[in-house]
Amino acid sequence: MEMLDLPAHELRDAVAGRRVSAREVAERSLVRIERLDPRLKAFLTLRKDAALRDADALDASIARGEPPGPLAGVPMALKDNLCTRGVRTTCASRILGNFVPTYDATVVEKLRAAGALLVGKTNMDEFAMGSSTENSAFGPTLNPWDVTRVPGGSSGGTTAAVAAGLATAGLGSDTGGSIRQPASLCGVVGLKPTYGRVSRFGLVAFASSLDQIGPITRNVRDAALCLQAIAGPDPRDSTSASVETPDFLRDLEAGAKGLRLGIPKEYFGAGIDPEVASAVEAAIDVLRRAGATTQEVSLPHTDYGIAAYYVVAPAEASSNLARYDGVRYGLRAADTRGLLSMYEETRRQGFGREVSRRIMLGTFALSSGYYDAYYQKALKVRRRIKDDFDAAFGSVDALVCPTSPVPAFKLGEKADDPLQMYLADVFTVCLNMAGLPGISVPCGLAGGKLPIGLQILGRAFDESTVLRVARAYERETDWHSRRPEVAEA
Amino acid sequence: MPGVLPVLNRAAYELGIRAALALHCEIAPFTKFDRKNYFYPDLPKAYQISQFDIPLSRQGWLDVDVAGRALRVRIHRAHLEEDAGKLLHPELREGGDPADDGGGGGGVRAGRAGYSLVDFNRSGVPLLEIVTEPDMRTPEEAYEYLTALKRVLQYSGVSDCDMEKGSLRCDANVSVRPRGSETLGTRTETKNLNSFKFLAKALAHEAARQIKVLEAGGRVVQETRLWDPIAGETRPMRSKEEAHDYRYFPEPDLVPFVITPAEVERIRAALPEMPAERCARFVEQLGLPPKDAEVLTTDRGLAEYFESCVALENAPRAIANWLLGDVRKEMNERHLDIESLPVRPERLVELVRLVEGAQITRLVGKDVLTEMVVSGKDAAAIVREKGLLQIADAASLGPIVDKVLGANAKAVTDYRAGKKAALSSLVGQVMKETRGKANAPLVTRLLQEKLGG
Numbered sequence A: 001m002e003m004l005d006l007p008a009h010e011l012r013d014a015v016a017g018r019r020v021s022a023r024e025v026a027e028r029s030l031v032r033i034e035r036l037d038p039r040l041k042a043f044l045t046l047r048k049d050a051a052l053r054d055a056d057a058l059d060a061s062i063a064r065g066e067p068p069g070p071l072a073g074v075p076m077a078l079k080d081n082l083c084t085r086g087v088r089t090t091c092a093s094r095i096l097g098n099f100v101p102t103y104d105a106t107v108v109e110k111l112r113a114a115g116a117l118l119v120g121k122t123n124m125d126e127f128a129m130g131s132s133t134e135n136s137a138f139g140p141t142l143n144p145w146d147v148t149r150v151p152g153g154s155s156g157g158t159t160a161a162v163a164a165g166l167a168t169a170g171l172g173s174d175t176g177g178s179i180r181q182p183a184s185l186c187g188v189v190g191l192k193p194t195y196g197r198v199s200r201f202g203l204v205a206f207a208s209s210l211d212q213i214g215p216i217t218r219n220v221r222d223a224a225l226c227l228q229a230i231a232g233p234d235p236r237d238s239t240s241a242s243v244e245t246p247d248f249l250r251d252l253e254a255g256a257k258g259l260r261l262g263i264p265k266e267y268f269g270a271g272i273d274p275e276v277a278s279a280v281e282a283a284i285d286v287l288r289r290a291g292a293t294t295q296e297v298s299l300p301h302t303d304y305g306i307a308a309y310y311v312v313a314p315a316e317a318s319s320n321l322a323r324y325d326g327v328r329y330g331l332r333a334a335d336t337r338g339l340l341s342m343y344e345e346t347r348r349q350g351f352g353r354e355v356s357r358r359i360m361l362g363t364f365a366l367s368s369g370y371y372d373a374y375y376q377k378a379l380k381v382r383r384r385i386k387d388d389f390d391a392a393f394g395s396v397d398a399l400v401c402p403t404s405p406v407p408a409f410k411l412g413e414k415a416d417d418p419l420q421m422y423l424a425d426v427f428t429v430c431l432n433m434a435g436l437p438g439i440s441v442p443c444g445l446a447g448g449k450l451p452i453g454l455q456i457l458g459r460a461f462d463e464s465t466v467l468r469v470a471r472a473y474e475r476e477t478d479w480h481s482r483r484p485e486v487a488e489a
Numbered sequence B: 001m002p003g004v005l006p007v008l009n010r011a012a013y014e015l016g017i018r019a020a021l022a023l024h025c026e027i028a029p030f031t032k033f034d035r036k037n038y039f040y041p042d043l044p045k046a047y048q049i050s051q052f053d054i055p056l057s058r059q060g061w062l063d064v065d066v067a068g069r070a071l072r073v074r075i076h077r078a079h080l081e082e083d084a085g086k087l088l089h090p091e092l093r094e095g096g097d098p099a100d101d102g103g104g105g106g107g108v109r110a111g112r113a114g115y116s117l118v119d120f121n122r123s124g125v126p127l128l129e130i131v132t133e134p135d136m137r138t139p140e141e142a143y144e145y146l147t148a149l150k151r152v153l154q155y156s157g158v159s160d161c162d163m164e165k166g167s168l169r170c171d172a173n174v175s176v177r178p179r180g181s182e183t184l185g186t187r188t189e190t191k192n193l194n195s196f197k198f199l200a201k202a203l204a205h206e207a208a209r210q211i212k213v214l215e216a217g218g219r220v221v222q223e224t225r226l227w228d229p230i231a232g233e234t235r236p237m238r239s240k241e242e243a244h245d246y247r248y249f250p251e252p253d254l255v256p257f258v259i260t261p262a263e264v265e266r267i268r269a270a271l272p273e274m275p276a277e278r279c280a281r282f283v284e285q286l287g288l289p290p291k292d293a294e295v296l297t298t299d300r301g302l303a304e305y306f307e308s309c310v311a312l313e314n315a316p317r318a319i320a321n322w323l324l325g326d327v328r329k330e331m332n333e334r335h336l337d338i339e340s341l342p343v344r345p346e347r348l349v350e351l352v353r354l355v356e357g358a359q360i361t362r363l364v365g366k367d368v369l370t371e372m373v374v375s376g377k378d379a380a381a382i383v384r385e386k387g388l389l390q391i392a393d394a395a396s397l398g399p400i401v402d403k404v405l406g407a408n409a410k411a412v413t414d415y416r417a418g419k420k421a422a423l424s425s426l427v428g429q430v431m432k433e434t435r436g437k438a439n440a441p442l443v444t445r446l447l448q449e450k451l452g453g
Helices: A008-016 A020-039 A048-063 A106-113 A157-161 A180-186 A220-230 A274-289 A299-324 A338-350 A355-368 A372-392 A418-425 A429-434 A462-477 B012-024 B138-153 B194-213 B261-269 B275-286 B290-298 B300-312 B316-334 B345-356 B362-375 B379-386 B394-407 B407-416 B422-433 B440-451
Strands: A044-046 A075-079 A119-121 A168-175 A189-192 A213-217 A259-266 A293-297 A396-401 A439-445 A450-458 B033-036 B047-050 B057-066 B069-082 B086-089 B117-118 B126-132 B172-174 B188-191 B225-227 B233-238
Touching: A008 A020, A008 A048, A020 A048, A020 A075, A020 A157, A044 A157, A048 A119, A048 B126, A075 A106, A075 A157, A106 A220, A119 A157, A119 B069, A157 A168, A157 A180, A157 A213, A168 A220, A180 A189, A180 A439, A180 A450, A189 A220, A189 A462, A189 B345, A213 A220, A213 B086, A220 A439, A220 A462, A259 A274, A274 A293, A274 A372, A274 A439, A274 A450, A274 A462, A299 A355, A299 A418, A299 A429, A299 B033, A338 A418, A355 A372, A355 B394, A372 A429, A396 A462, A439 A462, A450 A462, B012 B057, B012 B069, B012 B126, B047 B069, B057 B138, B069 B138, B086 B290, B117 B138, B138 B194, B138 B275, B172 B194, B172 B379, B188 B194, B188 B233, B194 B225, B225 B379, B275 B290, B275 B300, B275 B316, B290 B300, B290 B316, B300 B316, B300 B345, B316 B345, B316 B362, B345 B362, B345 B379, B362 B379, B394 B407, B407 B422, B407 B440, B422 B440
Parallel strands: A075 A119, A075 A168, A259 A293, A259 A396, B188 B225
Antiparallel strands: A044 A119, A168 A213, A189 A213, A189 A439, A396 A450, A439 A450, B033 B047, B057 B069, B069 B126, B086 B117, B172 B188, B225 B233
């Protein structure tokens, strides 16, 4: 078996036990990236020499008998909105095309401390706005299962890299589904933790009240392992929760027996692909056979999720992205006359169409005279959505539903129809609005070749149950071990 | 910087509550931060973290003394926000100081050098904005309010209120109305008031300007104006077309916070007595003249020095006289403040006791004080070493008085001829002979006796 196809925890043990050197792993990963990435375009920046140096240092420390970290020698990919000291961090935007942070995000510090080998920065929808990774200023990433299709988004680069075995695991960010939806479309595991579980310090903000960093892996145990490494309160992020970080591996193998699962009826309505619906229903049957009980529940405000999300997220984005003005860092338009012209030209040249659209949407929603009708109203809907989940979790331990209504769609298919693109997140945005944890795990192949994702949603700070259900399902099936065949370019 | 997040500065939060309490404000049990969005090169995030609809505190007041008349200025609100950077517009000529644009808002016009610089050093530094109600009617009242406010803030240890360092800044709103009118006129806001003097000048100028506009049949435009201290006038800074829609919304990067009554009480308990209350106590309980009490309480350090002295020796008036007279003179001459004065309260009290107990004369006491400041020695040692004890017995003074009378025949003749003023010159001569050590009343009595009444 190819070393890079090993689960992270096995690879880590092999490196820790010196059965394979970290250098060897790093080299394999870099060679595979060199071979396949010209086709997939998952990476924007590689840390070639730096990753090898890190690997050598790790090998040396293991040789000295120092205890290796929980991710020692695991090649990982980072979404390019996570700040990395000395490594360009672009958010796939022209406006940050030359931006090199002077600091590491908290999660990056933590991954380094855990011994992970950070091989590179991955492509994404510009500023994480999109569901296909087509909104990248540097061109789209392709789906390893079918290069005529999108990998989903916005964390499409990390997801494609992990699915194609260019890296063993990676980090994405999820504001409205940006980890789970591409995980579903690429047949990998994507975990969005509870809002506040993982520090956002060093994550370039899209929508501050919704953004959350999470792992993208090829199996559930690796997701738990990565979450363990990055979770925990951070004094540099006031919104990181002061809650204890549990041992996410402890109940991982506890199985589905005795768990009460809710099936939200609103997640199986019109617009869902029949193959997706039947794959998810089959998955629920698997969980039932494994000992879970199921009941139908209702989340009545689900229908308003997209509308409210597309007020709240752009509103925050319009403010968060206002700092890209050409004054201090990033792009500054040349040959402008005066301050206003510098602002306007820099932002016109620096932002892509979707980002500009959302800045305008958000600016409008916050404007005097519209605030109550849009932003304030959206916050009320958000409250209702949260109440829906609270009510459902009164009688069940987790919810199971599809992640994406459709499998991977064709490149360009929805690119000119923002509304259709927004609907790709119809089953994922409500979880962000409520701040809850959720995971997507592979549960089928549409037409025998396009992955389908099962989504499991949990209570706040109860990632353990979410992971336990996901693992209980994974144990009974082998969808997660299916790998795409990627031809060289 | 992309990706960085704000964190509440606990010290600023505590100081904010402390200031609000010193101004008799109500503290919000629940408060939050909001974003005020606008583009300006001195604002690196393009929004300012401020407080919009739920400020830290509101509805307070401050009593101000305006030439002996009491004025209560109501505080509308006091809220926390972050400071912006500072723009500098370099001029072409060499060695010229970059011009400061006074901060905040407006169209940026680069200096003649063709570019502008931003100083981000104070960017993100917390500040407390204190907004009053429209309760002041004259530039003098505004001046006195600011003076009283500065004293309270210094007293409560919130700020050094050094305007030169920017730790106290002031924007003033002014409007005019016809005599007898109940409604306030349209107001303008004036910025760049770098001193109390400029505040009074700018307000006077701006009020006069508005009156002129109205009397010419014009209309006052609500706008922000900039005080130009060189031209001595205000001029428009932002036009109305540039009026901002700040698109306030709750700051998602900072969680709302609850201020418990226990926390408020803890901070309240640690507040020192405010100057106005302390001044009243000095007058009522210690019997100081109001003017002395006011001067003593203007500076918290001075007031505390005074109280330390009084605690050691219950002679408030004498101590106040020393502090406000000779001690202050020594400090001024030597550029000392009360904290750096080498004579600590227990030493000063020793000196006061020597003088009050008539062991040395007041005249000698002044020299001893100087010596104490210079050498750091205590009063008793100086008196001992230099033999400065008062000469207060007739036997010792008699011969000296005789000698002076013998040497000043003209003064003696004058006195006897009815020029009573000649006596003081003779007293002075005796003092000179004794290097100030003679007991002046005794000298006077001896002279009168010898001169025959």
